[in-house]
Amino acid sequence: MTRRLTQRGQDRRDQLMAFATSRFAEQGYHPTSVSEIVAGLGVGKGVFYWYFDSKEQLFLEILREAQTDLRRKQQQAIVDETDPIRRIELGIRASMAWSEVHRDHNKLIQFAATEAAFGEALRRGQDIAVADVVKHVKEAVALGLIRDTDPDVVAHAMVGVSAHLTRTFLYERGDRAEDVADAVVSFCLHGILGQG
């Protein structure tokens, strides 16, 4: 598509994306219909297809924006830190802070994981995030700060902990983001046996 948009057009587009995000987050991709989205904004169906090629493209757009935004926040958080372990920790905390603010986008990422059509797009973004962590792990291993283990495994394990505790404690139980981040960091660093 890629139309030339006026300010008014940009606003409509943003409005569509915002509302669609909330509907997708609440019900999932398939149960959310285009008719529902436009009805929710009180506009005709043609508006949707003026700004987006398809429902699928809209979803991918939202997904891409969310991943980009999250990554930027993480980068900003660690830019001033040199210690690789602290970088990992700050990355986790930045991710948790982002998840607290962007619940809907976080849910969308979950949905994307279970839809074949979005799996690839999602994986691309996630691979980038994991690669960042892997870099820090390798550095830490080289410095003798942590024991020598497969960095990919460790990175994915940390992602798993973070994602799961975010869902369970931040979203479902309503804990404070900072507390959940503390728990994630503590578990990732020491497991259950360590002295952390």
Place this chain on the structure above:
Amino acid sequence: MTRRLTQRGQDRRDQLMAFATSRFAEQGYHPTSVSEIVAGLGVGKGVFYWYFDSKEQLFLEILREAQTDLRRKQQQAIVDETDPIRRIELGIRASMAWSEVHRDHNKLIQFAATEAAFGEALRRGQDIAVADVVKHVKEAVALGLIRDTDPDVVAHAMVGVSAHLTRTFLYERGDRAEDVADAVVSFCLHGILGQG
């Protein structure tokens, strides 16, 4: 529904559930239609509705069976062990072994997590599994085997690691189940700083 079924009927029912499981696992819940399921078995649509009330009920049935089966396998694996930490480890390994054999069912569980209609049923099963782990963690804390942390947090963290590494390494990368289990256990016990 709950019909009185002959052996022939039982077989058909199993056949439907098995085929539906593979389709659901491959495409997800919504994209899999009842017509597709019956067509795949070469039978008329009425057959489906003779054995099940609805597509949703079928999915819930499959989900329930899977969770029950997984839990039974875990219980069997730890029944002879008294050390709580070893029980946790054996539970993880049993879960990984189950996931290796039941890829489709594992995927279904993932899908269930992103569908409001199945979230509750899923959570019920998962809470039971977590409660088991929590019990062992509490016991281990009481025995002074591990440091004193919130058992719920630790249990969920381990579930998160296990689920994520299963997906990433067992399913996507095709690693051996035993190796993945080793990685999960090692990370859960020692984190990245421990001497594991």
Place this chain on the structure above:
DNA sequence: ACGGTTCTTGACCGCCCAGTCAAGAACTCC
């Protein structure tokens, strides 16, 4: 005030969906 562009409308299209049902086939038991 006019011509060009951007944006909006909502009826409409073809398609596929979950679910129904009257009819009949296949078993079972006597």
Place this chain on the structure above:
DNA sequence: GGAGTTCTTGACTGGGCGGTCAAGAACCGT
């Protein structure tokens, strides 16, 4: 072989879906 039950068929219904499009409204720059 007949009566009763279990199982199967597949056309059909009603409805919602994603997406289209001709028509027109709103907003330019000049």
